[in-house]
Amino acid sequence: MERLESWKLALERLRSxxxxxxxxxxxxxxxxxxxxxxxxxxxxxxxxxxxxxQAADNDDRSITLATQRRIGVILEVVHDLTxxxxxxxxxxxxxxxxxxxxxRMLGLPLAVQxxxxxxxxxxxxxAKGTHPDQGGNAQAFIELAAARDMLIHPGAxxxx
Numbered sequence: 020m021e022r023l024e025s026w027k028l029a030l031e032r033l034r035s036x037x038x039x040x041x042x043x044x045x046x047x048x049x050x051x052x053x054x055x056x057x058x059x060x061x062x063x064x065x066x067x068x069x070x071x072x073q074a075a076d077n078d079d080r081s082i083t084l085a086t087q088r089r090i091g092v093i094l095e096v097v098h099d100l101t102x103x104x105x106x107x108x109x110x111x112x113x114x115x116x117x118x119x120x121x122x123r124m125l126g127l128p129l130a131v132q133x134x135x136x137x138x139x140x141x142x143x144x145x146a147k148g149t150h151p152d153q154g155g156n157a158q159a160f161i162e163l164a165a166a167r168d169m170l171i172h173p174g175a176x177x178x179x
Contacts, residue, residue, distance in 0.1 A: 022054070023101050027097045027098070033047070034094060041071055041086060044086070044090065045072055045075055060093070060096045060097065063096050067086075070085050070086050071089070074086040121169045124166045125141040126141055135171055138167055149163055
């Protein structure tokens with residue numbers, strides 16, 4: 020994070036400078052491309068390198084504008100990476116109930132009232148690919164049948 024902050028400051032200085040040293044900018048962007056752990060930042064830096072090298076050799080106004088745009092793209096990625104995040108980071112999703120796991124296994128929606136016929140149709144569709152006679156896994160087929168039974172007779176099974 021500290022490295023991102025220093026890159027951010029250097030990029031902002033380059034972007035706001037009237038007469039920037041494009042050779043120095045090229046070295047900075049090459050360092051970002053080499054040392055960044057974020058794939059998007061690395062890609063943005065790698066795409067900017069040829070234009071920066073051209074700007075260091077040339078004094079053309081159009082190349083300078085293209086270079087400033089490329090630095091702006093890199094700066095946007097750095098801003099996204101350093102912006103504060105709200106909410107619970109790396110929070111694990113809530114555990115599904117046994118009924119929700121069964122519904123997901125059969126490919127059924129989670130919040131819809133189902134009839135026995137809906138459950139059986141979903142079971143038949145899912146069983147076509149998992150049946151051992153069709154080249155499927157026997158354990159997966161047994162779990163599929165258990166999921167169907169749990170949805171048809173919900174009171175018979177406790178929430179696991």
